[in-house]
Amino acid sequence: MRAHVALATCRRLGGLDADDAILAHEIERRGGRVAAPSWNDAGVDWLAYDAVLVRSAWDYVADIAGYRAWLDTLAEIETRGCAVFNAPALMRQNIDKRxxxxxxxxxxxIVPTALLEQGQSLAELVESRGFGEVVVKPVVSAGAHETFRASAPITRRDERLAHKAAVIDGAALVQPYLDxxxxxxxxxxxxxxxxxxxxxxxxxxxxxxxxxxxxxxxxxxxxxxxxxxxxxxxxxxxxxxxxxxxxxxxxxxxxxxxxxxxxxxTEPSLFFGHAPASAGRLADALLARISRRRAAPA
Ligand SMILES: Nc1ncnc2c1ncn2[C@@H]1O[C@H](COP(=O)(O)OP(=O)(O)O)[C@@H](O)[C@H]1O
Ligand SMILES: [Mg+2]
The missing domain is CATH 3.30.470.20 (ATP-grasp fold, B domain)
Known part of the structure; x- marks a missing residue:
């Protein structure tokens, strides 16, 4: 039976990006069927697929609760025989940079990292850690969303930006700026x-x-x-x-x-366009995992 694979994207993108189009082609060349539903399209029947690969779900920062609920849906369909990559529990953990x-x-x-809890002063944290120039980023972020640079002395504007970053999911990461x-x-x-x-x-x-x-x-x-x-x-x-x-x-x-x-x-770009055989490797690994799953259902 031809494996039917969903390469999950998002409404904002509305289709596959160039890299995932290469992956889709490689899956199809190996006999699979590919669709590109959006994670945030409520009408999708995810159980209609043999496998769901989370790919370009890049707008989830605008609806983190919705995205977590969708990952829960993936965990559920996994128990009903659909293969999900990566494992939903792993993806849930992975969207929080903590x-x-x-x-x-x-x-x-790791890059030296301190946690700024929502409500905490950035100035105090930067001073207590002895940081000079820093990068502040929300714990849930993608594409450098609400990510900014600041240097001691921390200004009121920096504190405001840090609050904006921390309020997204309760904390922000503060790291020394690495030149x-x-x-x-x-x-x-x-x-x-x-x-x-x-x-x-x-x-x-x-x-x-x-x-x-x-x-x-x-x-x-x-x-x-x-x-x-x-x-x-x-x-x-x-x-x-x-x-x-x-x-x-x-x-x-x-x-x-x-x-x-x-x-x-969860949803990294995989730069297939820079490495010719790489999309084929992922297509092979995916189809092999789907076959194994069919042979020994969860
Ligand atoms: N400590 C740092 N020093 C210098 N640049 C950084 C630092 N942290 C992040 N950046 C820059 O900000 C970008 C976004 O940060 P990153 O941690 O990769 O989060 P995301 O990719 O999820 O937005 C990085 O790709 C890098 O260009
Ligand atoms: Mg990054």
Missing amino acids: YLLALEARGVP EIASGGELSLIYIDGRASHAVRKRPAAGDFRVQEQFGGACEPLAFDATLRAAGERALAAIDGEVPLYARVDGVVRDGELLLMELEL
């Missing part, structure tokens, strides 16, 4: 089925610190060497449960060490 602190406690080197992102870029290491697949380097536009394309950031292929592989695997090994079908380890190299910026397990 997971970084849990990974740090497990020995994963290495402007100089050496942010690295994205992509793993498929737990194995190193490909890597890219993302650089911000001159004068910006955000590497995202919508802020003028650029991206180039990167050699996925043994040191980077080992660093990425260390982060992945700290995750509980089943090996994620896809994962993106984002980090920045400082003093020769990769510091984890994000471990993306």
Whole structure:
């Protein structure tokens, strides 16, 4: 039977992005059928699919409660035989960047991170941690949403922006600003089925610190060497449960060490366009997992 796969997108995008179009093509070439429903389209019957892959669900920051409820729906359809990637419980954890602190406690080197609870003073936190220039970001965020830079002395405007970031889901992360992102870029290491697949380097536009394309950031292929592989695997090994079908380890190299910026397990861009065989690898891994699931239902 042909596997029917939903590559979940969002209403804002209204279809597959260029990278996921490559993935769709590879799934179809292998005999699968592909649809691109939006996570926030209430009319979708998710049980109509053999598998749901969360892909470009990028507008969820505008409706975090709705998104969490949808992840609960995915958890439920999973118990009824639909394969969901990644595991809904893992994705639920992963949309809250506080997971970084849990990974740090497990020995994963991360970008130094402090938690600013809603109502707490940014000035006091920056002073008590001895930070100079910082980046503040909501604990639930994507695409650098409500993410800003500030330097001591913290102004009333900074406090207002920090409040805006923290109020989104009760806290914000505060990190020292790492100049290495402007100089050496942010690295994205992509793993498929737990194995190193490909890597890219993302650089911000001159004068910006955000590497995202919508802020003028650029991206180039990167050699996925043994040191980077080992660093990425260390982060992945700290995750509980089943090996994620896809994962993106984002980090920045400082003093020769990769510091984890994000471990993306929900809706990361996977940069297939920069690595020719990579979408085929994900299509193979996905279809193999669907077949295994059929052979041994949950
Ligand atoms: N500590 C930091 N130092 C310098 N730039 C940062 C720092 N944290 C985040 N950034 C910039 O902001 C962007 C968004 O932050 P990130 O943690 O990746 O969240 P998200 O991608 O979910 O919005 C990063 O891609 C990077 O360009
Ligand atoms: Mg990021």
